[in-house]
Amino acid sequence: xxxxxxxxxxxxxxxxxxxSVASFGLLKxxxxxxxxxxxxxxxxxxxxxxxxxxxxxxxxxxxQYADWAVRFVQGDWxxxxxxxxxxxxxxxxxxxxxxxxxxxxSLAFAILIGVPxxxxxxxxxxxxxxxxxxxxxxxGTAFPSFLLGILLIWFFAVKMQLFPxxxxxxxxxxxxxxxxxxxxxxLTLSTYFIAMITRLTRATLIEVxxxxxxxxxxxxxxxxxxxxxxxxxxxxxxxxxxxLGLQLGVLLQGTVLTETVFNLPGIGQMLTSAxxxxxxxxxxxxxxxxxxxxxxxxxxxxxxxxxLDPRLRTRK
Amino acid sequence: MKDMATQPILTLSDLSVHRGAAKILDRVTxxxxxxETLALVxxxxxxxxxxxxxxMRLLDGAKVEGTAEMAGAGDLLALPERQMVKLRGRxxxxxxxxxxxxxxxxxxxxxxxxxxxxxxxxxxxAEARSRAIExxxxxxINDPEGxxxxxPHQLSGGMQQRVMVAIALACNPDLLLADEPTSALDVTIQAxxxxxxxxxxxxxxxxxxxxxxxxxxxxxxxxxxxxLYAGQVVEAGPSRDILERHRHPYTKQLKSCVLEIGTxxxxxxxxxxxxxxxxxxxxxxxxxCPRALPRCxxxxxxxxxxxxxxxxxLDHQFACWNPE
Amino acid sequence: MSIQTPEAPTTLPPAEPPKKVRTxxxxxxxxxxxxxIALIVAAGYVLAAIFAPYVAPYDPVMQxxxxxxxxxxxxxxxxxxxxxxxxxxRVIYGARYALIIGLFSVLIGAAGGLVIGLAAGLSxxxxxxxxxxxxxxxxxxxxxxxxxxxxAILGQGVDKVVVAVGLSMIGPFARTVRADVMQVRVQLxxxxxTLMSIPYLRVIWRHVLPNVIFPLAVQVTIRISExxxxxxxxxxxxxxxxxxxxxxxxxxxxxxxxxSFAAWMSAMPGFALAxxxxxxxxxxxxxxxxxxxxxxxxx
Numbered sequence: 001x002x003x004x005x006x007x008x009x010x011x012x013x014x015x016x017x018x019x020s021v022a023s024f025g026l027l028k029x030x031x032x033x034x035x036x037x038x039x040x041x042x043x044x045x046x047x048x049x050x051x052x053x054x055x056x057x058x059x060x061x062x063x064q065y066a067d068w069a070v071r072f073v074q075g076d077w078x079x080x081x082x083x084x085x086x087x088x089x090x091x092x093x094x095x096x097x098x099x100x101x102x103x104x105x106s107l108a109f110a111i112l113i114g115v116p117x118x119x120x121x122x123x124x125x126x127x128x129x130x131x132x133x134x135x136x137x138x139x140g141t142a143f144p145s146f147l148l149g150i151l152l153i154w155f156f157a158v159k160m161q162l163f164p165x166x167x168x169x170x171x172x173x174x175x176x177x178x179x180x181x182x183x184x185x186x187l188t189l190s191t192y193f194i195a196m197i198t199r200l201t202r203a204t205l206i207e208v209x210x211x212x213x214x215x216x217x218x219x220x221x222x223x224x225x226x227x228x229x230x231x232x233x234x235x236x237x238x239x240x241x242x243x244l245g246l247q248l249g250v251l252l253q254g255t256v257l258t259e260t261v262f263n264l265p266g267i268g269q270m271l272t273s274a275x276x277x278x279x280x281x282x283x284x285x286x287x288x289x290x291x292x293x294x295x296x297x298x299x300x301x302x303x304x305x306x307x308l309d310p311r312l313r314t315r316k
Numbered sequence: 317m318k319d320m321a322t323q324p325i326l327t328l329s330d331l332s333v334h335r336g337a338a339k340i341l342d343r344v345t346x347x348x349x350x351x352e353t354l355a356l357v358x359x360x361x362x363x364x365x366x367x368x369x370x371x372m373r374l375l376d377g378a379k380v381e382g383t384a385e386m387a388g389a390g391d392l393l394a395l396p397e398r399q400m401v402k403l404r405g406r407x408x409x410x411x412x413x414x415x416x417x418x419x420x421x422x423x424x425x426x427x428x429x430x431x432x433x434x435x436x437x438x439x440x441x442a443e444a445r446s447r448a449i450e451x452x453x454x455x456x457i458n459d460p461e462g463x464x465x466x467x468p469h470q471l472s473g474g475m476q477q478r479v480m481v482a483i484a485l486a487c488n489p490d491l492l493l494a495d496e497p498t499s500a501l502d503v504t505i506q507a508x509x510x511x512x513x514x515x516x517x518x519x520x521x522x523x524x525x526x527x528x529x530x531x532x533x534x535x536x537x538x539x540x541x542x543x544l545y546a547g548q549v550v551e552a553g554p555s556r557d558i559l560e561r562h563r564h565p566y567t568k569q570l571k572s573c574v575l576e577i578g579t580x581x582x583x584x585x586x587x588x589x590x591x592x593x594x595x596x597x598x599x600x601x602x603x604x605c606p607r608a609l610p611r612c613x614x615x616x617x618x619x620x621x622x623x624x625x626x627x628x629x630l631d632h633q634f635a636c637w638n639p640e
Numbered sequence: 641m642s643i644q645t646p647e648a649p650t651t652l653p654p655a656e657p658p659k660k661v662r663t664x665x666x667x668x669x670x671x672x673x674x675x676x677i678a679l680i681v682a683a684g685y686v687l688a689a690i691f692a693p694y695v696a697p698y699d700p701v702m703q704x705x706x707x708x709x710x711x712x713x714x715x716x717x718x719x720x721x722x723x724x725x726x727x728x729x730r731v732i733y734g735a736r737y738a739l740i741i742g743l744f745s746v747l748i749g750a751a752g753g754l755v756i757g758l759a760a761g762l763s764x765x766x767x768x769x770x771x772x773x774x775x776x777x778x779x780x781x782x783x784x785x786x787x788x789x790x791x792a793i794l795g796q797g798v799d800k801v802v803v804a805v806g807l808s809m810i811g812p813f814a815r816t817v818r819a820d821v822m823q824v825r826v827q828l829x830x831x832x833x834t835l836m837s838i839p840y841l842r843v844i845w846r847h848v849l850p851n852v853i854f855p856l857a858v859q860v861t862i863r864i865s866e867x868x869x870x871x872x873x874x875x876x877x878x879x880x881x882x883x884x885x886x887x888x889x890x891x892x893x894x895x896x897x898x899x900s901f902a903a904w905m906s907a908m909p910g911f912a913l914a915x916x917x918x919x920x921x922x923x924x925x926x927x928x929x930x931x932x933x934x935x936x937x938x939x
Contacts, residue, residue: 221405249782
């Protein structure tokens with residue numbers, strides 16, 4: 001079991017390495033001369049050469065990569081040319097917490113709403129409720145989240161004036177204010193996941209409920225709520241976590257759009273403004289952070305299988 | 317053999333089960349005395365397991381007719397679900413075919429047994445735990461304390477079935493339904509498990525319905541045998557009568573294929589059960605019967621006593637126009 | 641590896657397992673009424689896109705200072721935007737851009753995926769290992785983030801969006817192609833063909849490609865909606881198609897600032913996009929359930 005885990009960690013590191021080479025290459029491929037951008041419109045050849053040497057841009061690609069990688073791991077991510085701020089502080093300490101807060105809110109919404117909806121659809125299989133949930137789920141998976149966000153703003157913030165139109169309040173500083181500001185963005189981002197979890201929960205629970213151990217649980221005198229929630233739902237945890245890990249990418253790219261809709265200063269906004277300002281190092285930082293998050297969570301998902309399904313622990 | 321004067325614990329009358337157009341069980345009638353063990357025997361598809369599942373009211377999506385009076389509980393087929401929930405596991409419990417898939421893979425076997433004890437008997441955590449260890453010991457699980465924390469997949473098939481027996485007997489039920497409890501096990505362990513279940517039910521004074529496909533095993537272990545064919549009772553009576561003085565040709569075929577097990581080649585009786593859409597109007601066995609008369613195809617034979625004037629619970633009955 | 645799992649990142653398990661046994665000879669259109677309706681809707685979009693100049697009442701980029709931000713009326717059935725452009729006309733022309741961008745970027749992704757997937761599936765050894773890690777790495781990034789990164793290099797515009805979205809979709813295509821190749825490879829006839837010393841390229845051409853192309857074509861139809869969503873997302877973020885191109889994502893973004901008093905500016909193109917995506921996803925589900933042999937979940 002430990003050997004397996006180590007193997008997975010090693011593979012993950014390989015993928016991270018390839019991603020880092022690729023995103024470093026991205027910087028090199030980018031049009032425009034970074035030195036020129038840094039120096040502005042007027043500069044001397046000496047200043048140009050000295051800055052090139054200072055940044056190591058006269059070195060071969062691999063040496064430059066190694067240099068960059070070492071500094072990247074140390075948290076030295078360079079300075080934003082335009083904003084003239086430290087990218088690490090900007091990306092890691094300011095943008096990332098916003099994105100993570102939004103993502104975890106959405107995930108919580110998705111599970112708290114999606115699982116019960118899916119369970120109800122499975123239990124009330126082939127009824128009007130089930131059909132209605134299926135239509136909602138289909139719509140939810142195909143509906144573009146940024147449009148939904150705008151509609152939610154229009155209805156709940158503008159018409160009903162229930163929630164703030166946009167903006168971010170850190171729940172670490174002002175808990176209730178943070179939650180208040182997160183409800184509409186969280187709902188926007190989680191719609192796809194609510195729909196997806198509903199469909200998945202329904203499909204897997206129907207399968208689980210046909211297993212002999214469910215009949216056996218009923219035969220022992222377990223009331224139906226316990227049969228469903230204790231014996232049924234416990235056994236869909238693994239496919240659920242698997243799909244959530246795989247769909248984390250959708251969640252991460254959804255944050256980009258949701259942050260733009262609601263004006264939240266997260267990684268998505270950072271990426272978009274970096275693309276518009278041609279700040280490749282910031283783009284690179286955003287790409288690396290997203291990839292690391294995605295790969296890391298999937299590694300956690302892989303490692304969690306034995307916890308979720310005892311059959312995957314020590315084989316006898 | 318048990319005292320013949322005891323009250324029946326279960327009286328099943330005219331139990332019919334339909335699934336869509338198919339009639340899986342057709343007016344099955346039988347009764348079970350307190351402390352008696354009864355074997356339901358037949359090929360797969362005869363409806364043996366359906367009887368057990370119908371009694372537990374675990375048949376989903378099927379239409380069930382008839383009555384099943386259980387002493388002190390009422391008609392099992394008509395009770396509201398809430399009362400059934402209270403009966404299941406307490407007065408009425410069931411052992412499933414394949415313990416490996418009938419135990420929840422996500423919980424330890426100890427936890428599954430303790431849950432039953434705590435929920436059904438209201439024991440405290442500590443009481444339930446020591447009861448559980450006692451039960452594990454009594455069903456022959458060695459190192460019961462160590463096995464409490466084992467997950468079902470970590471146990472052998474025989475051990476899993478012993479756990480199932482412990483769970484089924486945890487609340488001292490009046491009636492135990494054992495649905496082919498050994499079909500998923502090695503031949504060597506089969507007899508052990510059957511003996512264990514019988515010893516445990518007898519020591520508790522419980523009644524037991526065994527679903528089996530092996531006539532020899534049934535006659536060795538149970539007081540009475542009911543032979544089913546295509547959802548109907550074709551012969552019923554004391555084990556010895558069924559084995560030695562059977563009247564129905566199908567029982568004879570079952571017996572002869574049992575004897576062939578010794579030759580290592582387990583052959584089912586010749587031919588197959590006709591599909592529900594082509595079921596003959598008369599005797600359902602007519603299409604395969606070596607003794608079939610012209611009458612058999614058109615007219616269904618009623619159950620009749622094998623000995624004139626006898627009508628006690630241990631009676632030998634059969635349904636055939638041209639008996640052996 | 642965690643990332644190479646049977647489920648494609650943005651596809652869902654089907655709500656119901658597909659019926660393997662075809663019930664009689666009834667046509668797919670009768671068996672799947674929703675599929676048929678969705679197909680008709682999608683076909684409507686295609687027609688609107690092709691005949692946009694004949695259907696649209698106005699020039700989509702004609703600005704009219706006298707008709708700015710007008711609510712839907714007889715003259716402008718879907719209203720006008722902040723430049724006085726007719727939203728109905730822009731929505732109709734927008735179908736052109738959406739479908740063209742969607743189709744071409746999926747084709748780029750499928751072509752790239754076919755090459756990488758074939759190479760990975762047929763090479764074996766360390767080449768396969770390296771290619772697989774490459775595919776893993778592409779899959780480690782959500783397609784929108786990848787597309788943003790490519791846009792950062794390529795710049796903005798319709799053609800750039802097509803390339804960026806296409807490149808970002810190579811990963812899932814490469815993975816499915818490789819899986820198909822592996823399946824074909826273990827089948828006896830390819831081995832037999834190799835044994836008979838038939839030239840390698842002919843083996844690929846005659847035996848491998850036919851088994852890969854069909855599932856790939858199914859994937860292409862399914863993923864068009866994803867490509868449309870990603871491309872309109874880029875435009876919505878303001879880094880995709882540039883104004884005044886009548887692109888739905890762009891129109892939604894432009895209307896966002898006026899949502900409090902001119903909600904139709906975002907809503908109209910938004911509903912056009914949502915309806916197309918929902919129709920395409922129903923069509924995609926139907927096609928997948930009918931034709932995808934590997935649908936067995938978890939297989």
